[in-house]
Amino acid sequence: MEHPIAILDSGVGGLTVAKEVMRQLPLERIIYFGDTLRAPYGPRPSEEVRLFTKQIVSYLLQYDPKMIVIACNTATAAALDEIKAMTDVPVVGVIQPGVRAAIKRSMKGAIGVIGTEGTIKSRSYEQALKRIAPHLQVYSKACPEFVTLVEQGLYRSSKCKPVVERALHEFKQLDIDTLILGCTHYPFLADAISAFLGPEVELISSAEETAREVSTLLYHRGQLASTLEMPVHQFFCSGDPVLFQKIAREWLGDEIQVNPVVWQIPRFA
Amino acid sequence: MEHPIAILDSGVGGLTVAKEVMRQLPLERIIYFGDTLRAPYGPRPSEEVRLFTKQIVSYLLQYDPKMIVIACNTATAAALDEIKAMTDVPVVGVIQPGVRAAIKRSMKGAIGVIGTEGTIKSRSYEQALKRIAPHLQVYSKACPEFVTLVEQGLYRSSKCKPVVERALHEFKQLDIDTLILGCTHYPFLADAISAFLGPEVELISSAEETAREVSTLLYHRGQLASTLEMPVHQFFCSGDPVLFQKIAREWLGDEIQVNPVVWQIPRFA
Structure with a gap:
């Protein structure tokens, strides 16, 4: 076998x-x-x-x-x-696969990262991105509430939209073209995230x-x-x-x- | 160094x-x-x-x-x-990087491949695709005339459009969602190829x-x-x-x- x-x-x-x-x-x-x-x-x-x-x-x-x-x-x-x-x-x-994919896709060199508190606090994404391409601009934010939604099986419920919008509103102001879903729970919410940020921001799924x-x-x-x-x-x-x-x-x-x-x-x- | x-x-x-x-x-x-x-x-x-x-x-x-x-x-x-x-x-x-990217991106499992005579005759892409995912449908065609256009520096000239259309018209009939540019010269012609095949066919660049x-x-x-x-x-x-x-x-x-x-x-x- x-x-x-x-x-x-x-x-x-x-x-x-x-x-x-x-x-x-x-x-x-x-x-x-x-x-x-x-x-x-x-x-x-x-x-x-x-x-x-x-x-x-x-x-x-x-x-x-x-x-x-x-x-x-x-x-x-x-x-x-x-x-x-x-x-x-x-x-x-x-982490590394998402980093390489984001570098491949971002033409502006401005990349957003969302993850759990632990991931964002570790600065692992930022360090890994800049280790390969020091000129990149990286904006990070912890979105712990997304994990709870998914673990409770609520990722297709109407509860997602307001949670996503509240968590990601700052990214609407930033000129990023790529957002790393730096938590494997987040692809469950990809549709809601994409609907909010629009087609000009490409989501990178760690998965x-x-x-x-x-x-x-x-x-x-x-x-x-x-x-x-x-x-x-x-x-x-x-x-x-x-x-x-x-x-x-x-x-x-x-x-x-x-x-x-x-x-x-x-x-x- | x-x-x-x-x-x-x-x-x-x-x-x-x-x-x-x-x-x-x-x-x-x-x-x-x-x-x-x-x-x-x-x-x-x-x-x-x-x-x-x-x-x-x-x-x-x-x-x-x-x-x-x-x-x-x-x-x-x-x-x-x-x-x-x-x-x-x-x-x-x-070859392998394009194969893996095509498998990642194709949701229909129907993939086109274009390359030189040598590449297409070797059936390398078809074999590599099916080695990983035997259920895939693969359609291959040699487009040697593309290389000549690029090596002569004519890839931005008006000569490209008719050459691309003549070479790729069969793919318009096929229900593919992914086309592998199986020759490193072809990304020079990506705009012309994409304009002809439309946005529903994603081009995979070996490069x-x-x-x-x-x-x-x-x-x-x-x-x-x-x-x-x-x-x-x-x-x-x-x-x-x-x-x-x-x-x-x-x-x-x-x-x-x-x-x-x-x-x-x-x-x-």
């Missing part, structure tokens, strides 16, 4: 990455872990986020993955380097871009799936599986085979 | 890749070689293309590059594996996507430029430097520092 790609997140946000991996790499098998019991990670001290991320990676390593995707910006900002040091399996975070980079790295490492069989994915969460399953099915859709879904709650926490 | 990124092409087509590397990785230094004396490569037997590509890579290796970019689809299709076997320096071709993947690989290998100094690039061609220089300056623009440009004609051919 193919070695899987392990994807982890604080909760359901990483499903946006899983969905894109399924679409862009339909032959790859996924093991997903959402730490719904302890979500959101955004407001937690980075020390704690690092500990939780290491626990989950230890759990996922037993599935012998060929790649680990930290599909959570907060965890990437807090723990990427430590996770890389922990294992020989290649580890991909969600799409990370899947693209997973594809790039698997190819260059000679590790693309070698069978033509459709893979069977596995999903785990640490909290209530009912809401997680509802959101996972809504988001991943029926066109993608995710059966049999095995639910299991590991005993740390 | 930073090790450079070596970029090679049959002629001026690879300048589209160089331009994107300069934009997306402004701190990286480039050594460019255009084999204008022997362009176009498209109609040549693949054996010959392989030989020429190896000659140029041997020449470029003396500059101790940290990465080699075969910025020519025909040469990538014919010689990528042999060039990889020739050196420990990582080698990036232009943009390859630069993005160069950025990805340099990051994951820990090889991004470490100084903040603006680099001094070097350009070489095997044929007439006057026309090459005219096109290079027109395409790369004044906003990018490419001085001092050193012109030199190596003595093979």
